[in-house]
Amino acid sequence: MSSETSEAPDKTPPKPARAEPPHYHGHRQRLRERFRSAGAAALGDYELLELVLFAAQPRRDMKPLAKALLKRFGSFAEVIHAPETLLREIDGIGEACIDQLKLIAAAATRVTRGELKHRTLLSSWNEVIDYCRTSMAFADKEQFRILFLDKRNQLISDEVQQTGTVDHTPVYPREVMKRALELSATAIILVHNHPSGDPTPSQADVRMTKSIVDIAGPLGITVHDHIIVGRNGHASLKGMKLM
Incomplete structure (x- = not known):
């Protein structure tokens, strides 16, 4: 008979691996920091569009959508003023993104109108x-x-x-x-x-x-x-x- 003592197997389930945050989380923070430190002039049109769209889609990489919008319409101004029917033709855009773009367009108009008053x-x-x-x-x-x-x-x-x-x-x-x-x-x-x-x-x-x-x-x-x-x-x- 063996003198060795057999140990019971460890039935404790392994701890799940810690999920890595999506790569675009760090990108969002870096982009916001650039905007704060250097201002809008330091950002390209697609980067400014990303910042606008972050509020509409908090858990998604917005760079591909921003670039697709610029490819279709041409410039930041043309994107925010584009007809909603045409915006809906862009793959991956949703109503929240369209609402956000139209909010920026309305704000731009309101600001310029205010500058004319008096x-x-x-x-x-x-x-x-x-x-x-x-x-x-x-x-x-x-x-x-x-x-x-x-x-x-x-x-x-x-x-x-x-x-x-x-x-x-x-x-x-x-x-x-x-x-x-x-x-x-x-x-x-x-x-x-x-x-x-x-x-x-x-x-x-x-x-x-x-x-x-x-x-x-x-x-x-x-x-x-x-x-x-x-x-x-x-x-x-x-x-x-x-x-």
């Missing part, structure tokens, strides 16, 4: 252009907008009068004047967008502008300009001596 618009022309481009340049349909001004050329109201198709918006000069009189405006700035991206005015744009000027004059209302905005810039009919 300003003399004719002395803040660059801000007027920035606001018009932020609000309309990336829309997929034509919009006709009017900035109504008081006698000090400060903004009374900013209104989209008509929304049309991809290349046409019906504009009714008498309706424009009716609204100006309702608001007691003494001047207006006409604005519309070209979804094609090219802001070059068409002959129809020139004719419509002249018809509004002709009606406005006898009513004591000045038409300061007609601005056309697009992804590729803007055009001023007054600057081009077309009105």
Whole structure:
């Protein structure tokens, strides 16, 4: 008989291996730290988009989606202003991401609009252009907008009068004047967008502008300009001596 004592097998279950955090967790923290220390100018468009989308998807690597959005639409501004129907065509995007993008677009418009409040618009022309481009340049349909001004050329109201198709918006000069009189405006700035991206005015744009000027004059209302905005810039009919 053996003198060795047999030991009972250890039935304690092994401890599970500690799960490694997903690789993008460290990436998120590094990206946030770069944003805090160096500012937005130090980040590429796709990195800024990642930061925006982090809130919508807290447990997912957002770099592939950010790059896919930029590949499809071209730039940060074009992504946040892209139509929701087109955004939904991007693989991997969800409603939370779309909501986050639209929130950023709305915030950008609200900020630029706020900068115009209580300003003399004719002395803040660059801000007027920035606001018009932020609000309309990336829309997929034509919009006709009017900035109504008081006698000090400060903004009374900013209104989209008509929304049309991809290349046409019906504009009714008498309706424009009716609204100006309702608001007691003494001047207006006409604005519309070209979804094609090219802001070059068409002959129809020139004719419509002249018809509004002709009606406005006898009513004591000045038409300061007609601005056309697009992804590729803007055009001023007054600057081009077309009105």
